[in-house]
Amino acid sequence: MVLNYLDGYPLMLPSRYTDKEACYTKVYITTNWALSEQYKNIQTSHPSTWQAFLRRINRVYNFDASKDKPVNKVTGQPYLSVNGLKPIDDGEQLPF
Numbered sequence: 001m002v003l004n005y006l007d008g009y010p011l012m013l014p015s016r017y018t019d020k021e022a023c024y025t026k027v028y029i030t031t032n033w034a035l036s037e038q039y040k041n042i043q044t045s046h047p048s049t050w051q052a053f054l055r056r057i058n059r060v061y062n063f064d065a066s067k068d069k070p071v072n073k074v075t076g077q078p079y080l081s082v083n084g085l086k087p088i089d090d091g092e093q094l095p096f
Contacts, residue, residue, distance in 0.1 A: 002053065003049070003052055003053060003056070005022075005027065006027055006053075006056040006057075007056070010022070029057075035054075035057070035060055038053075039053070
């Protein structure tokens with residue numbers, strides 16, 4: 001199912017009462033797991049499907065609070081465009 005969302009071809013998304021056509025050009029995947037920890041069973045039982053999933057991912061960034069800037073996990077270089085990112089403390093009112 002995830003491959004269909006990342007394919008780049010028209011896709012109908014399930015919705016209440018009537019499905020909607022996907023009109024996005026970028027997908028952001030956020031997770032607490034490393035990329036290598038995603039879909040472990042698919043990695044071993046269907047390696048070609050796992051490779052297809054990896055081909056659809058252009059960049060991987062680690063947004064770690066201990067770093068001044070997020071780091072690109074592929075190149076190791078800092079992610080330079082962090083405008084608009086604001087740390088939010090536990091219990092702080094969310095801005096949205």
